[in-house]
Amino acid sequence: MKRPWKDVSTPLRDGMVHWPGDPECKITRVNRMEDGAVCNLTHLSMSAHTDAPRHFIADGMTMEQLPFEAVIGRCRVFELDCEDQITADDLKKIRLSSSQRVLFKTRNSTRSWSMNEFDKDFVSLRADAAQYLADLGVMTVGVDYLSIGGFNKDGVETHQIMLGAGIWVIEGLNLSDIKPGYYELICLPLKLEGADGAPCRVVLR
Numbered sequence: 001m002k003r004p005w006k007d008v009s010t011p012l013r014d015g016m017v018h019w020p021g022d023p024e025c026k027i028t029r030v031n032r033m034e035d036g037a038v039c040n041l042t043h044l045s046m047s048a049h050t051d052a053p054r055h056f057i058a059d060g061m062t063m064e065q066l067p068f069e070a071v072i073g074r075c076r077v078f079e080l081d082c083e084d085q086i087t088a089d090d091l092k093k094i095r096l097s098s099s100q101r102v103l104f105k106t107r108n109s110t111r112s113w114s115m116n117e118f119d120k121d122f123v124s125l126r127a128d129a130a131q132y133l134a135d136l137g138v139m140t141v142g143v144d145y146l147s148i149g150g151f152n153k154d155g156v157e158t159h160q161i162m163l164g165a166g167i168w169v170i171e172g173l174n175l176s177d178i179k180p181g182y183y184e185l186i187c188l189p190l191k192l193e194g195a196d197g198a199p200c201r202v203v204l205r
């Protein structure tokens with residue numbers, strides 16, 4: 001019997017933690033049946049996040065050009081006990097290969113998501129780690145907080161290197177219930193035409 005799917009998506013909530021300066025996630029009901037409306041209707045507004053190359057590369061691919069291979073198929077979850085940033089040296093110690101889909105589980109999954117405020121000290125990928133992943137030619141990288149690059153450290157560089165190398169990036173995962181190992185991954189971002197990112201549901205089995 002196949003194991004059940006595990007949801008590693010972070011729930012979208014009204015007023016949830018977001019990248020400082022980005023538009024906040026607003027989910028409001030504009031029609032309420034309890035107030036006599038014929039149906040309930042929700043209005044959603046947020047920044048489109050989970051990166052297509054276009055997020056940092058001016059002529060990069062946009063969401064509707066996403067190849068399904070990047071987000072559906074076998075993936076590997078690595079657990080890294082980095083305290084600050086993930087470095088190229090950290091990645092050289094684990095078995096990565098080209099064309100792989102990899103998700104990095106760090107202390108972010110339990111620590112950062114439990115905080116009500118934005119965690120400026122979340123574990124991110126240092127630029128040399130981004131370059132290592134780009135040189136290796138991995139296909140997809142997932143991380144367990146709001147960005148692959150850090151806050152005030154390598155945020156732009158890490159994005160430019162990885163998205164410039166055509167790596168598809170899944171941000172905002174919560175891997176707290178996931179053990180390291182191989183999984184089937186399904187991540188289907190919304191087909192937002194021309195967009196540099198899109199919200200998505202992500203499940204592992």
Ligand SMILES: [Zn+2]
Nearest residue numbers: 051147148171
């Ligand atoms: Zn990003």
